[in-house]
Amino acid sequence: xxxxxxxxxxxxxxxxxxxxxxxxxxxxxxxxxxxxxxxxxxxxxxxxxxxxxxxxxxxxxxxxxxxxxxxxxxxxxxxxxxxxxxxxxxxxxxxxxxxxxxxxxxxxxxxxxxxxxxxxxxxxxxxxxxxxxxxxxxxxxxxxxxxxxxxxxxxxxxxxxxxxxxxxxxxxxxxxxxxxxxxxxxxxxxxxxxxxxxxxxxxxxxxxxxxxxxxxxxxxxxxxxxxxxxxxxxxxxxxxxxxxxxxxxxxxxxxxxxxxxxxxxxxxxxxxxxxxxxxxxxxxxxxxxxxxxxxxxxxxxxxxxxxxxxxxxxxxxxxxxxxxxxxxxxxxxxxxxxxxxxxxxxxxxxxxxxxxxxxxxxxxxxxxxxxxxxxxxxxxxxxxxxxxxxxxxxxxxxxxxxxxxxxxxxxxxxxxxxxxxxxxxxxxxxxxxxxxxxxxxxxxxxxxxxxxxxxxxxxxxxxxxxxxxxxxxxxxxxxxxxxxxxxxxxxxxxxxxxxxxxxxxxxxxxxxxxxxxxxxxxxxxxxxxxxxxxxxxxxxxxxxxxxxxxxxxxxxxxxxxxxxxxxxxxxxxxxxxxxxxxxxxxxxxxxxxxxxxxxxxxxxxxxxxxxxxxxxxxxxxxxxxxxxxxxxxxxxxxxxxxxxxxxxxxxxxxxxxxxxxxxxxxxxxxxxxxxxxxxxxxxxxxxxxxxxxxxxxxxxxxxxxxxxxxxxxxxxxxxxxxxxxxxxxxxxxxxxxxxxxxxxxxxxxxxxx
Amino acid sequence: xxxxxxxxxxxxxxxxxxxxxxxxxxxxxxxxxxxxxxxxxxxxxxxxxxxxxxxxxxxxxxxxxxxxxxxxxxxxxxxxxxxxxxxxxxxxxxxxxxxxxxxxxxxxxxxxxxxxxxxxxxxxxxxxxxxxxxxxxxxxxxxxxxxxxxx
Numbered sequence: 001x002x003x004x005x006x007x008x009x010x011x012x013x014x015x016x017x018x019x020x021x022x023x024x025x026x027x028x029x030x031x032x033x034x035x036x037x038x039x040x041x042x043x044x045x046x047x048x049x050x051x052x053x054x055x056x057x058x059x060x061x062x063x064x065x066x067x068x069x070x071x072x073x074x075x076x077x078x079x080x081x082x083x084x085x086x087x088x089x090x091x092x093x094x095x096x097x098x099x100x101x102x103x104x105x106x107x108x109x110x111x112x113x114x115x116x117x118x119x120x121x122x123x124x125x126x127x128x129x130x131x132x133x134x135x136x137x138x139x140x141x142x143x144x145x146x147x148x149x150x151x152x153x154x155x156x157x158x159x160x161x162x163x164x165x166x167x168x169x170x171x172x173x174x175x176x177x178x179x180x181x182x183x184x185x186x187x188x189x190x191x192x193x194x195x196x197x198x199x200x201x202x203x204x205x206x207x208x209x210x211x212x213x214x215x216x217x218x219x220x221x222x223x224x225x226x227x228x229x230x231x232x233x234x235x236x237x238x239x240x241x242x243x244x245x246x247x248x249x250x251x252x253x254x255x256x257x258x259x260x261x262x263x264x265x266x267x268x269x270x271x272x273x274x275x276x277x278x279x280x281x282x283x284x285x286x287x288x289x290x291x292x293x294x295x296x297x298x299x300x301x302x303x304x305x306x307x308x309x310x311x312x313x314x315x316x317x318x319x320x321x322x323x324x325x326x327x328x329x330x331x332x333x334x335x336x337x338x339x340x341x342x343x344x345x346x347x348x349x350x351x352x353x354x355x356x357x358x359x360x361x362x363x364x365x366x367x368x369x370x371x372x373x374x375x376x377x378x379x380x381x382x383x384x385x386x387x388x389x390x391x392x393x394x395x396x397x398x399x400x401x402x403x404x405x406x407x408x409x410x411x412x413x414x415x416x417x418x419x420x421x422x423x424x425x426x427x428x429x430x431x432x433x434x435x436x437x438x439x440x441x442x443x444x445x446x447x448x449x450x451x452x453x454x455x456x457x458x459x460x461x462x463x464x465x466x467x468x469x470x471x472x473x474x475x476x477x478x479x480x481x482x483x484x485x486x487x488x489x490x491x492x493x494x495x496x497x498x499x500x501x502x503x504x505x506x507x508x509x510x511x512x513x514x515x516x517x518x519x520x521x522x523x524x525x526x527x528x529x530x531x532x533x534x535x536x537x538x539x540x541x542x543x544x545x546x547x548x549x550x551x552x553x554x555x556x557x558x559x560x561x562x563x564x565x566x567x568x569x570x571x572x573x574x575x576x577x578x579x580x581x582x583x584x585x586x587x588x589x590x591x592x593x594x595x596x597x598x599x600x601x602x603x604x605x606x607x608x609x610x611x612x613x614x615x616x617x618x619x620x621x622x623x624x625x626x627x628x629x630x631x632x633x634x635x636x637x638x639x640x641x642x643x644x645x646x647x648x649x650x651x652x653x654x655x656x657x658x659x660x661x662x663x664x665x666x667x668x669x670x671x672x673x674x675x676x677x678x679x680x681x682x683x684x685x686x687x688x689x690x691x692x693x694x695x696x697x698x699x700x701x702x703x704x705x706x707x708x709x710x711x712x713x714x715x716x717x718x719x720x721x722x723x724x725x726x727x728x729x730x731x732x733x734x735x736x737x738x739x740x741x742x743x744x745x746x747x748x749x750x751x752x753x
Numbered sequence: 754x755x756x757x758x759x760x761x762x763x764x765x766x767x768x769x770x771x772x773x774x775x776x777x778x779x780x781x782x783x784x785x786x787x788x789x790x791x792x793x794x795x796x797x798x799x800x801x802x803x804x805x806x807x808x809x810x811x812x813x814x815x816x817x818x819x820x821x822x823x824x825x826x827x828x829x830x831x832x833x834x835x836x837x838x839x840x841x842x843x844x845x846x847x848x849x850x851x852x853x854x855x856x857x858x859x860x861x862x863x864x865x866x867x868x869x870x871x872x873x874x875x876x877x878x879x880x881x882x883x884x885x886x887x888x889x890x891x892x893x894x895x896x897x898x899x900x901x902x903x904x
Contacts, residue, residue, distance in 0.1 A: 072849075073849050074847075074848030074849030074850070074886045075848070203842075203845050204845075204847065204850075206850065207842055207845065207847065208834075208842060210847045210850035210853055210854075211834070211838040211841045211842055211846075211847065211850075211853060211854075211857060212786075212826065212827075212834070212838065213785075213786020213787070213825070213826035213827055213854040214786070214827075215850055216785070217788075217851055219785070219788065219789060219851075220779075220785035222783065222785075228780070253768070253769055254768075254769070282772075282776055282780035282781065283776050283779070283780055283789070284769070284772045284773065284776040284780070285769075287792075288769075354885060355849075355851075355885060356788070356790050356796065356798055356849065356851040356852045356883065356884070356885045356886075357788070357790070357849075357851045358789065358790070403849070403850070404849060405788070405849050405850070405851025405852075406849045406851060406885050406886060407849075408885075434789070436792055437790065437791040437792055437793075437796075655845060659845070659848055659888070659891075660848075662887060662888070662890060662891070663848055663886045663887035663888065664887070665887065666884075666886075666887025666888075666889060667885075667886075667887055669887075670885075688791055688792075688793060688795060689791055689795040689796055689883065690793075690795060694883055694885055695887070695889075696880050696881075696882075696883060696889075697875075697876050697879045697880055697882075697889040697892065697893070698876045698880055700887060700889040700890070701890070702890065703890060704890060
């Protein structure tokens, strides 16, 4: 099953560091650039006998090549999209080989981000499979002199039942390749009853390679003649080097030379941060050499950035009237009547991605062509930034995508790949830039720090008569536009402008905040802080009204209906509202189901234990989560059980989906327990897992049960939607267990211990 | 000159004795199964066996490996898949998979010394291994499955 493996280990065992010779990275199913090819026509699918489109090819030996054009970081995109092709082709999965695409615009969007791989490419993959199946059937029908309508497929073969004839796909590859490719309108898709893989799923294509340690991640990429680099970057965003002394660094055994990297021109976007790179014969020598550098910096204006003061600024802004992004009725009129108003301030700090594989990239610039190997979520963005940095055409950037040791959004921002490319040009050799964990934490594109102010007045039944919510956070757009201070619609839609509550007077605002670090997207993005505020405030109001939390939540969601976004800038995650309407009935259903699964209201909770609930739609998927906690007298928080119910429309790979929601609970546990990045005088304080801890086995939920709603709605997101409701439900459970409200994350500030 | 065995093959090393074993394995020998995750022994991605005991190779200087036997995932089982690896596949543990080699090496060392670990013992033994994707409940299940297989 291993399609990516290091074929030259024996060579390394014999030789010392970096013997000369051929390319040694054995990524044998990848394409290699052939000069004059534009675009590169190098996949096995392209070269196969029958290749009706860019995503698959079939050879006379019956092997079906399927191109995975999206990145694999653990969500199984690389397996699950090809699985859709294989199903519609009626192929035997055991005879399918997957090859990873390079970055190439011909595949369409390759940015594996935003939980939309399946949603955006489900139909494309079905068409790819159905097209080949159509041609195979035609070829068999012609050979047998029977109408194509009498032929059908059965696991890698075309059959004609009445004459008991059968021909394998391999046998038909040549004949079918001579037929015209049918138009989409001629295609017939398999009925749901005939699906082999869709809805049943498969384990990762790379599973065995992973457990054998043979899977090749970006960290494992090697080419012959390569050198290693470690980069000392300006500690404050926008800082510039004043002086440097590399004499001691150059004395370190294995260190070859140093090179300066220019500071970026604002906005930072995906440019390298600048600094000084130590080039060495191995990673260790590069790290050691870097420690011996003596560098002084001009930190620039961001030196004035301190997280404590900044938190106060955000909070003050959140208490001032700001830009109205959605309004229903007149909340102020209700507030001015002077009834009891409930108010709460919520706060979520900057968060780092901390993928297990620190950032790394290998680049080889030679003869005007940059060949890179990178664990990237977005190989086309790699082409863009590398072409810009090196002044070469985009087509001359060949980006091979390795497996990713986690990504969570960080690896769709290719500043680290650009560093490798810039350095390869300077060094004149292939250069592998290895980020330390400290680099990875300190030079992230952080999830925004956010302050949310919430206010409500309840009616006689305890339901909000008026509701105001105001968020303030430095927007992601600031990374691309230094003047951007307001949240854009793409992020305000994330659990903010689309609050699904049936409230007569509702005002939603967003206030300005200037960024002093690079802000970027992290798994679930703005949904994290928005759902935290909305779902925890809901819990607070339920408590104030003396109502059961589930009943109250359902009451606020209201009757099943389709939300009306007339006059609201609501992008719906880029999906059409008629295909993916916002249906409150689906949110109600997952809420009711999760309450039942969790035995809500049926359990007695002893001192120090409690449950919390939250429901949230993100990335077009409806999720409700119940978290059970136990808090010891010493303040230790355990999570014995999590119940999650999701409605993601059609789910292609249920097993992978369960895994994603199990993982989302752990990711959320890290955010609530210890997720906090802070800056002092512009420089990030945290550095590694001792001061940016993530959940370990004991801190993770002991058992997360995931229930998938059977749905024929079109497929929606899987990787991200599990995190936001978990975060809020966990905080609500902590309140239930301790009586302490969580309004400032992480809970280290709560004083439980 | 430091003499050591790596996966039963004799090796000699005459570079910087302070170089961590991890970088010798990865950059010199090209054994890239053991991963770099934190560099200071906090995440367990680099876990190998040193004379049969789980060790963080990022914190093990080459000087400490003299005369010792190092086993990496590439040498964990001569005959194919170790029961822990089989259990990892059966339970479908990995997501991104980057930390899993370290998890597997740690789990294999645990089962060498404790044939039937309880939850509490699994948690204690595995607490040095971080999985950011959050596969912990499957790791626990896979260790139990492997323990049964090895019983």
